[in-house]
Amino acid sequence: MIESIKKSAADMQKKRPPKLLKQLLSGLDYLGSDEHTLVQKAYAYSSVAHEHQARKTGEPYIVHPVGVANILSELHLDKEAIAAGLLHDVLEDTVINEDLLLEEFGEEVLSLVDGVSKLDQIEHSDIKHHQAESFRKMMLAMVQDIRVILIKLADRLHNMQTLSALDQTKQIKIAKETLEVYAPIANRLGIFNIKTALEKEGFKYAYPYRHKVLSSALRRKLGNQKRILKKISTRISKNLNKHGIDHTIVAREKDLYSIYTKMKRRHLPLDKIIDVYGLRVLVNNAQDCYQVLGLVHETYKPIIGKFKDYIAIPRVNGYQSIHTSLLGPNGTPIEVQIRTKDMNRVAENGIAAHWKYKASSNKDTSPQIKAREWLATIKEIQGATHPEEFLESIKVDLYPDKIYIFSPTGDIYRLPNKSTCVDFAYAVHTDIGNSCIGAKIDRQQVPLRTVLESGQTVQIITSRYA
Structure with a gap:
């Protein structure tokens, strides 16, 4: 055969x-x-x-x-x-x-x-x-x-x-x-x-069903928005050309699932999600990104509190970009992302964009380094005695808004980010929360107000006189 x-x-x-x-x-x-x-x-x-x-x-x-x-x-x-x-x-x-x-x-x-x-x-x-x-x-x-x-x-x-x-x-x-x-x-x-x-x-x-409802609502919203995007794009492009900045502007549409999770997470209706449609400005270097930011803010007023600089502080998966939201014509909010072409390639292909399979390169970009660091932590976690425990440990990295804490007996508790020892005590049982007087993290005595980090083992000390 x-x-x-x-x-x-x-x-x-x-x-x-x-x-x-x-x-x-x-x-x-x-x-x-x-x-x-x-x-x-x-x-x-x-x-x-x-x-x-x-x-x-x-x-x-x-x-x-x-x-x-x-x-x-x-x-x-x-x-x-x-x-x-x-x-x-x-x-x-x-x-x-x-x-x-x-x-x-x-x-x-x-x-x-x-x-x-x-x-x-x-x-x-x-x-x-x-x-x-x-x-x-x-x-x-x-x-x-x-x-x-x-x-x-x-x-x-x-x-x-x-x-x-x-x-x-x-x-x-x-x-x-x-x-x-x-x-x-x-x-x-x-x-x-x-x-x-x-x-x-x-x-x-x-x-x-949710997909169908959201999809048709979005289609209705799209018609008017496309005309506004074109107007904003032309005006921004004219300003950048005037200052001699080589650039490409592309219109982008936030994908349906991201909109759905944002609506669910923040309990917002669709018309309150402002970054459904936006523009992406691609330039040659990081310096240009900041110059474009100034010119964009000069062209349209920025919305206060809607600015993020992921170039100075990249996301944990290596993503880099500047995000800002503007008040466009008739007060329409529009999100603008500014990044270099290199950053855009990494944003689209991530770890695969610069991965060297044959040998470690001396020119490692930060996404590669971050990805390798993450892979190294997996090696430490893989010793977990049971697959479910491993799943819980690894989800720490996949879902960064939650932390996973072990009790001394090995039970896993999922808590919101920034939880303290007191929060953990109440998560175990109300009576333990009511009677806690101290805590140990990884066998070290700590104050009850200590903020917890994923993967720690927490022991709560109680007293019936508390």
């Missing part, structure tokens, strides 16, 4: 590339033509191995691996990652084994395919445990090679784009898992293109 696959794959490589492969190769123009050979070989083996399989959509199975490889090509990943994207399902679903992959594609591609396959093999009856276990495996895979997680994210995204073929129960389950697990990982790694795409599909299937 293996020999016949090798022969069929070799024959396929001699023929003219099929349309699917041509389309994929046209997106790989950043790779050398000699590097295309490995990708063509991976396509041939994947195509032959999945030959008699079809997807739930009725399409030939090869459409899925090629879809995954296309998403990875948008992140400009190397030839090994693209090949692994094409082969990511062969170990699970076909007769191709590890020995054949090693022989034909080498250790690096085998390691990536094996890493992705291991994430897919986890089957437990207990759903919560199942999710935690797969989450843990993902994190551990990340530490070994970040490309495994990028392939997994691409795999999930392509599956989400074809989710309509499944029944509604499965759609809702997969969509919620996407919103709770995969999108936050993409966000944490700063890959906003994939994060936004996952949230867009996830929201549509997890909450179809």
Whole structure:
């Protein structure tokens, strides 16, 4: 069987590339033509191995691996990652084994395919445990090679784009898992293109009614706003040209799921969300960003309290940009983001934008350093005794507005950010809160007003005379 696959794959490589492969190769123009050979070989083996399989959509199975490889090509990943994207399902679903992959594609591609396959093999009856276990495996895979997680994210995204073929129960389950697990990982790694795409599909299937209502309300709001955006954009551009600043202005629309979460988090109606539509100004260097900010504020009045400088203080996932909100014509609020082209590339592709796979580069940008620091912390957490405990520990990084505190017996309590020892005492039990007289954090005596940090173990000292 293996020999016949090798022969069929070799024959396929001699023929003219099929349309699917041509389309994929046209997106790989950043790779050398000699590097295309490995990708063509991976396509041939994947195509032959999945030959008699079809997807739930009725399409030939090869459409899925090629879809995954296309998403990875948008992140400009190397030839090994693209090949692994094409082969990511062969170990699970076909007769191709590890020995054949090693022989034909080498250790690096085998390691990536094996890493992705291991994430897919986890089957437990207990759903919560199942999710935690797969989450843990993902994190551990990340530490070994970040490309495994990028392939997994691409795999999930392509599956989400074809989710309509499944029944509604499965759609809702997969969509919620996407919103709770995969999108936050993409966000944490700063890959906003994939994060936004996952949230867009996830929201549509997890909450179809809310999606429909919000979508139609937004369409009604859009008509008038587009004209105003054009007017503001032209005026700002004229001012920047006058001062000789090389720039590009693009109109941007906040994605539906972000609007939904903001409305939910802040208990606001849609008409109170001011950054639904906005402008992004791209310039050549950080100095220009601050000059543009001054000129933008000169053109339109800024809204007080709506200014954030993520260039001076980048977000934890490496994102950099200046955000300001302006009062446009007729008092219409418009959000403007100002960043360099380099910052924009990092904002869209995150960790994948500058990632060096072969060796640590001396030119590490801050997103790379931050991502590596995060991956290093995962190594420390991976010793957690139970998958659910690991899931709770790791969510600290994915959901920074909450903190996770351990009791001396190992129970995990989720508290709002900036909680104190007293808040923890009440979270455990009202009686403990009422009778607390002291606290220990990681066995060190501290005042009760001490603000807690994620991952700490807190012991509350009580007295019946309190």
